[in-house]
Amino acid sequence: MSDLVDDLLAGKHSALARVITKIENRSPGYREVVSALHEHTGHAEVIGVTGSPGAGKSTLVDKVAARLREDGHTVGVIAIDPSSPYSGGAVLGDRIRMASNAGDMDVFFRSMSARGTLGGLSTATTDAVTALDAFGKDYVIVETVGAGQNEVDIVRTADTVAVLVPPGSGDDVQMLKAGILEIGDVFVVNKADLDGADRTVQQLREMLQGRSTAGHHGASGTEMAEVAGTADEDTTAGNNWEPPIVETVANRGEGVEDFLGALDDHGDYLDRTGGREQQARDRFAAEIRTLLREDANGLLADELERQGGLDVQVDAVLARETDPYTVVDDVLAPLRECLSDR
Numbered sequence: 396m397s398d399l400v401d402d403l404l405a406g407k408h409s410a411l412a413r414v415i416t417k418i419e420n421r422s423p424g425y426r427e428v429v430s431a432l433h434e435h436t437g438h439a440e441v442i443g444v445t446g447s448p449g450a451g452k453s454t455l456v457d458k459v460a461a462r463l464r465e466d467g468h469t470v471g472v473i474a475i476d477p478s479s480p481y482s483g484g485a486v487l488g489d490r491i492r493m494a495s496n497a498g499d500m501d502v503f504f505r506s507m508s509a510r511g512t513l514g515g516l517s518t519a520t521t522d523a524v525t526a527l528d529a530f531g532k533d534y535v536i537v538e539t540v541g542a543g544q545n546e547v548d549i550v551r552t553a554d555t556v557a558v559l560v561p562p563g564s565g566d567d568v569q570m571l572k573a574g575i576l577e578i579g580d581v582f583v584v585n586k587a588d589l590d591g592a593d594r595t596v597q598q599l600r601e602m603l604q605g606r607s608t609a610g611h612h613g614a615s616g617t618e619m620a621e622v623a624g625t626a627d628e629d630t631t632a633g634n635n636w637e638p639p640i641v642e643t644v645a646n647r648g649e650g651v652e653d654f655l656g657a658l659d660d661h662g663d664y665l666d667r668t669g670g671r672e673q674q675a676r677d678r679f680a681a682e683i684r685t686l687l688r689e690d691a692n693g694l695l696a697d698e699l700e701r702q703g704g705l706d707v708q709v710d711a712v713l714a715r716e717t718d719p720y721t722v723v724d725d726v727l728a729p730l731r732e733c734l735s736d737r
Contacts, residue, residue, distance in 0.1 A: 396424050400431045403530055408500055411530050415505055418522045429522045432529035437675075439471075439528040442658060443553030445539040445578075450559035451585040452538050455645040455654070460502050462651050463534055469501045471527035471535045473520060476506050503527065518685055521552055549578070551681045554674060555661045557581045557654070560599065563591020576602060579638055581657045587642035587650065599640050636664050698726050 402410035414432075417425045442459075444452050453474065460470045507520060520537065527535045539549050549556060558579035582603070584595050639657045643650030665671040699705060702725065711717045 396427055396431075400428055403432070403526065404435060406531065408503060411503060411526060412505075414526045415507075415523050418526065419507055419519045421519070425522070429525055432525055435529040436525055437528070439524075439532050439535045440658075440662060441524060441528075441552060441554045442534060442536045443539065443549040443556040444536060444559065445549055445556065446559030446583075447561065448540075450561045451643075451645045452559050455559065455583065455585060455643060455651075456536050456538050458645050458648050458651045459655065460534075460536065462648075462655060464499060464502060468533040469531065470503070471524075471530070471532040472502065472504045472538065473523055473527075473535070474504070474506045474538045475520060475540050476508060503530075503532065518682075518689065521682060524552055551678055554665065554671065555580045555658050557583055557658070559583045559585050560595060561586055562589050562595045580636065580661045581654070582638055582640045583643055583650075583654060584640060585643050585645050588644045592642065596640055596642065603638055603640075636661065694730070695726055698729060702726060 399410055399414060403414055414428055416422075417428060444456055446452055456472060456474070460472060463470050505523065507523065524535050524537065537549060537552055556578050558576075558581070560582065562584055582599055584592055584599070586592070639660070641650055641654045641657050643654055645651070662671075665674065699708070702708070708717075708722045712719060712722065
């Protein structure tokens with residue numbers, strides 16, 4: 396494991412690929428690898444790209460990666476695909492829609508399965524971002540499945556969240572009210588050369604006017620400045636982030652510069668207001684809670700098996716010999732006893 400970590404930190408792409416495979420498969424030792432990489436992270440800019448299916452996410456990510464490479468940056472792309480119900484693997488294969496960077500070793504692309512996790516993001520995705528960050532990628536882009544309001548899970552991973560909306564579809568814009576509207580830092584009307592783009596932009600602008608300025612950071616720029624002791628009457632007025640709406644035609648590369656400019660502006664905003672540090676705190680808190688739930692579930696599942704298994708307990712409940720609350724209390728009893736003895 397130590398050799399694998401050393402090779403990754405030395406910039407060997409083969410080691411990076413092996414680490415991400417180990418992470419995705421949850422192979423023995425993956426936790427030790429991620430733990431060893433953690434101290435080398437915190438340098439990459441993590442961009443989340445989400446939106447409804449068909450909005451052109453993969454095409455835009457491809458063009459953005461190519462433009463970042465022209466500027467001398469290295470890029471890692473994680474494309475979350477829906478899971479196959481049979482193999483659990485990714486089924487769409489976004490790689491075929493990202494041809495601009497084929498053969499460029501400084502654009503590392505990986506399709507990953509959503510594994511049934513709401514929003515298309517699993518713990519494995521967060522760990523893969525850790526690996527790419529430790530490897531030294533300047534930008535890590537996470538493209539989600541695009542399954543609706545559950546895409547809010549991407550907030551746990553990304554510094555900046557871009558929401559893509561196709562033009563001319565009132566239903567897509569209305570869908571944003573269900574949850575995505577609150578998490579977007581940048582909104583993109585892609586395929587802006589199609590009919591209805593202007594109307595979609597106007598709809599988005601009207602909806603954003605009523606949106607909380609807190610965005611997905613949990614506090615407005617003004618509040619964070621006040622906490623940091625840097626707020627005053629002349630500066631707080633400019634500390635609230637107003638999500639821009641960018642128009643792009645991704646398949647022709649139009650609007651990519653404007654989009655990158657919006658991402659840079661949001662990064663500057665996070666640095667200016669202290670939002671980046673707050674994001675990191677929120678992200679690690681969410682990760683710790685997720686890992687606690689996963690590990691606790693595993694321990695409790697083992698205890699349930701020791702007590703006869705779920706089917707036995709269900710049979711007892713059906714026979715009215717016990718009830719679900721009593722079953723849970725019995726399964727949790729050894730854990731409570733261990734914790735109370737400490």
